Amino acid sequence: MTSTDIELVKLSKNYGSTPIVRAIDLTVPQGEFVSILGPSGCGKTTTLNMIAGFTAPTSGQIRVRGVDQNGVPPEKRRVGLVFQNYALFPHMTVKQNVGFGLRMQGKNQADIDAQVKKALHSVHLDGFEDRYPKELSGGQQQRTALARAIAPRPSLLLLDEPLSNLDLKLREAMRIELKDVQRELGITFVYVTHDQEEAMAMSDRIVVMQESVIAQVGTPSELYSTPRSTFVADFIGKSNIFAVTPTRAEAGIHHIEISGTGLELLAASPEPDQTEIAYCSIRPEAARWIEGRSRPDRPLNILPVEINKIVNLGAYLEVWCRHQSDTVIKSLISAARGAHLKPGVNIELTIEPAAIKLLSK
Amino acid sequence: MNQIVSGFFWVSLVCVMAFITLPLIVVIAASLSPSAQVTLVPWEWTIRWYGDLVASRWLDPFMLSAQIAVLVSVISGVLGLLAAYVVAFEKCPGHAAIMSFLLSPLAVPQIVKGVAIVLFLSSAGLYRWVGTPGLIAAHIILTLPFAVRMIATAMFNFDKNLDRAGQSLGATKAQRIRHLLLPIIKPGVFSGMTFAFIISFNNIPLSVFLVRPGETTLPITVINYLEYSLDPVLAAVNVASLLFVLAVIFVFEKVGGFSAQIHGGSK
Numbered sequence: 001m002t003s004t005d006i007e008l009v010k011l012s013k014n015y016g017s018t019p020i021v022r023a024i025d026l027t028v029p030q031g032e033f034v035s036i037l038g039p040s041g042c043g044k045t046t047t048l049n050m051i052a053g054f055t056a057p058t059s060g061q062i063r064v065r066g067v068d069q070n071g072v073p074p075e076k077r078r079v080g081l082v083f084q085n086y087a088l089f090p091h092m093t094v095k096q097n098v099g100f101g102l103r104m105q106g107k108n109q110a111d112i113d114a115q116v117k118k119a120l121h122s123v124h125l126d127g128f129e130d131r132y133p134k135e136l137s138g139g140q141q142q143r144t145a146l147a148r149a150i151a152p153r154p155s156l157l158l159l160d161e162p163l164s165n166l167d168l169k170l171r172e173a174m175r176i177e178l179k180d181v182q183r184e185l186g187i188t189f190v191y192v193t194h195d196q197e198e199a200m201a202m203s204d205r206i207v208v209m210q211e212s213v214i215a216q217v218g219t220p221s222e223l224y225s226t227p228r229s230t231f232v233a234d235f236i237g238k239s240n241i242f243a244v245t246p247t248r249a250e251a252g253i254h255h256i257e258i259s260g261t262g263l264e265l266l267a268a269s270p271e272p273d274q275t276e277i278a279y280c281s282i283r284p285e286a287a288r289w290i291e292g293r294s295r296p297d298r299p300l301n302i303l304p305v306e307i308n309k310i311v312n313l314g315a316y317l318e319v320w321c322r323h324q325s326d327t328v329i330k331s332l333i334s335a336a337r338g339a340h341l342k343p344g345v346n347i348e349l350t351i352e353p354a355a356i357k358l359l360s361k
Numbered sequence: 362m363n364q365i366v367s368g369f370f371w372v373s374l375v376c377v378m379a380f381i382t383l384p385l386i387v388v389i390a391a392s393l394s395p396s397a398q399v400t401l402v403p404w405e406w407t408i409r410w411y412g413d414l415v416a417s418r419w420l421d422p423f424m425l426s427a428q429i430a431v432l433v434s435v436i437s438g439v440l441g442l443l444a445a446y447v448v449a450f451e452k453c454p455g456h457a458a459i460m461s462f463l464l465s466p467l468a469v470p471q472i473v474k475g476v477a478i479v480l481f482l483s484s485a486g487l488y489r490w491v492g493t494p495g496l497i498a499a500h501i502i503l504t505l506p507f508a509v510r511m512i513a514t515a516m517f518n519f520d521k522n523l524d525r526a527g528q529s530l531g532a533t534k535a536q537r538i539r540h541l542l543l544p545i546i547k548p549g550v551f552s553g554m555t556f557a558f559i560i561s562f563n564n565i566p567l568s569v570f571l572v573r574p575g576e577t578t579l580p581i582t583v584i585n586y587l588e589y590s591l592d593p594v595l596a597a598v599n600v601a602s603l604l605f606v607l608a609v610i611f612v613f614e615k616v617g618g619f620s621a622q623i624h625g626g627s628k
Contacts, residue, residue, distance in 0.1 A: 054525060074528040081529035087522035091544045100540075101530030152530060 004066070005030040005156060005188040006051065011060035013046050020046045022212040023060065028190065028205075030155070033182050035191040035199035037235070038209035044192045047209070048158050051190065053077050064156065080149035080157040080187075084164055086141045088133040094120070094144050095129040101152035119151040122181055139170045146178070150185060157182075159191045163198060175201045196236050200224070208232050224283075228271075230359055233281035238318075240282040240329050244358075249274050253299050253353055256280060263325040266299045267356035276360040284318060284332040286355035289347050301351040305329065307343050317341065321349055385603070392596035399593055410597040419582070419598055426579040427605070429493065430562040433500040437557035438550055440501070441508030448509075449516035450542070460513065464506045471566035474502065479570045495571040496578065503567055504557035511556060515549025516542075551617020555610055562606060 008026040012019065021043040028034050036044040049055040051062055053074035062069040069077060089097050098119050102112045120126055123143040133141055142162060149157055162178075163171045179202045182189045193199050199206045200220045208215040208223065208231075216223060216232045227233035230241050244256040247264070254267045256277065267280060295302065305321035308328060317338045319331045331349055333341070341347070391399045393406035414420065444463055448456045466474065478499050482490050490498070519542060527537040543550075565580045572581050583598055 052525075052529060054528075074525070075531050075533055077529075078531065079529060081526060083522050083526065085520070085522060087520060087526040089523060089526075089541060089545075100527070100532070104527075104530055104532040104536055148526075148530070 003030050004028070005032070005064065006190070007061075007063040007066075008047075008051075009061040009063065011047070011050060011062060012058050013043070013050060013055060014058045019212050021050070021057075024214055026207060026214070026217070028188060031186045031188055033179065033189045033191065033202055033204045034207060035193055035203040035205075036207045036209060037193055037196060037199040038215075039194055039235070042209040043212045044194075044209050045160060048160055048190065048192045051156075052079055052081055052158055078152070078154050078156075080152070080154035082142075082145050082149050082157065082159040082162045084161040086133075086145040086165075088141055088144055088148070090133055093130050093132055094125065094136070094147075097133070097144055098147045098151050100148065105152060115151050115153075116147075119147040122150070122184065123147045123177070138166050139174065142166060142174065143177075146181065150181070150187065153185075154187065156188045156190065159189060161193055161195075162191075164193075164195070171198070178202060200236070206236075208235060210235075227281060227357060228359070230279045230281065233357065233359065238284055238330070240284065240287065242280050242282075242327070244277060244280045246274050246277040254358060256356075256358070258325070258327055261323075261325040261327040263303075263323055263327045265301050265351070265356060266353045267358050268299070268353035269356065269358040272358060272360040277358050278361045279359040281357045281359060282329065282351060282355065284330045287321070287329050287331040287349045287351050289319075289331060289333050289338070290350045291348075299353050301349075301353065301356070303329070303349045303351070305347060305349055307341055307345045307347065309343060310338075310341060321347070388596050388599050388603075392593055392600045394593040394596070397592055399591055399596065410593040411601065413594050414597060414601055419579075419594075422577050422579040422582040423602070423605075425493070425576065426562055429496055429500060429578065430558045432497055433504055433561040434554045434558035436497075436501055437504045437508040438512075438554040440505060441512045441553050441557075442550055444505075444509050445512035445516050449513035450519070460509075463509045466502055467506045471503065471564075475499070475567045475570035478502075478567075491571055492573045492576040496568055496576075499567050499571055500557075500561040500564060503564065504560050507556040507560065508553035511553035512546065512549050515546035519545055548618050551613050554617075555613045558609055558613070559606055562602075562609075 004027055006026070006028040008024050011021060011024045011026075013021040024047065036047060038044045046055060050057050051069075053069065053072060057070075064077070064079075089100065092100070095116055098116045099112045102115055107115075116129070117126075120128065123146050125140065125143050125147060128136070128140065128144070133144065136144065142165075145162070159178075163174050166174060175198060178189075182202075191199070191202065203220055205217060205219055206223055207217050210229075210231050216228050218226075220236075223232060223236045227236060227239075233239045233241055243259040244265075245259060247255045247257055249255065252268055252270075254269065254274065254277065255264060256267055257264050258280075265280070303321075303323050305323050307319055308322045309320040311318040311320070312335070315335055317333050317335050319333050319338065319341060321329050321331055323329065329349060387401070390401045392410055393408065394400050394410075395405045395407050414423075444459075447453050448460050448463070453459070469477075478495065479491070482488055482495060523541055523545070524537055527541050532540065563580055564578070565584060568578050568581050569584075572578060577585070579598070579602060583595060586595060
């Protein structure tokens, strides 16, 4: 049974007259891994601090399992926290760090030892009990911080960019571990990050924040396939984004013209209304290179283009293609297939009308 | 090139160390002088002058100085801790101004402070305080800025996220102060107390206004003695008090672990 764990109702925070967070509404069910994703200064950390209780909201409400948290001090909220700089207690061993929350609760030593052992086991730090934080690597410190936060068994864990101080390889490994720990314990995770890859890899749902408000909420694949604004389209994954003007619509197909170049494209997108269309977004993998196939008898965008530039991404090539209208479209082509491609070569890009997302202002 | 740089480094290091230690070596040599005049004869020496130190003429002032220094150190530590907590940790309204005010005694020459304290005590009808109570109060005025400064620096360096982490783990304010803040800033508190101790124990310019017959601190006794005679006993007094101060620093460092702070690590 899933029940609601956290509810944010019209949550706002101003510093002086500057709004940092504006009337956010969000419901997180028990056991969900939700990321708050956004560029720095979008209000995501302030939101986290309000949930933790370090920052008092200017208006609005935070409810945890139905209980209004207004006026409840952080130490009474029983919310676990993992910090970007780990914030391990330097004068305590790993065991003492992890046992701190239980000790503060007045648990007896046998219980503390058992819980600490369990917590360390779930982050794969067995045998590190008597080390001091400075004797640990970055990844081990991060695991200790996680173990410390989960040892008192909070129902909610807040994580503030916990992986951003680790190097890339370790970060990728820790993503998987974090997700495993979350799934195993069934704790609700609220994960703040500016790294969209991280959010995509771990989250059940992502809350994209932009300039103090929520831009869009959805599962990673929803956000990727149907971004509702150019901001989300650009922030989640890569995208070809063009300003467009709609010319006409028939049988559910919009005819749109790319501003500045005059290239006409066909787009089958249910939203927004004809009058509100202002941009289109095309994922690079949706601009496909198809060779020698007869044209099907249905609306399709087929663009003869000349290759302009090739960026090697390892398994894929990002191929910058210029249409004769001077429109440049980036296409993702597998490295094996595109091995013989080079700048100056002419190819044909095929874009399904349904793959072109139309966006309002 | 590197060799030249490293050679230069070693030569300057030796020079600086010689500059610092030579006067001490001279005093130590003088305290071992075989004759009643201060002479420096390396192959003849005696420790008999140290025997004179147990006479009450030297022992009483030493005991007084040591007692005052311990009290001044403890009181400065406690007051400095409280002040630094409010100013540097809680950042009370006007904390920057209060900090400047707490450090302001540093800007007043000790002689001026000494005259001011004596004038204050006599005009306030507290002249009977001249002597030990006055010495303690005056030394605290002198040492408090050092203690506040050292402890406040430790508080400034205390990572606020540690406090937040403690809070999220359910620790009350009192628990966080006891289990997190105090253990982590302990080296700063002890180094502040060590400074207070040394400053008080060695003080002359302020003490000279506040001692009275029968209640004289060791440095003032040394100065008074020096007016009439310069002999190896004096050198022995100085060596003994140097060893005492070193012993105190050693003990404070063992208890407070502040060398870890100075050397940038902690265990």
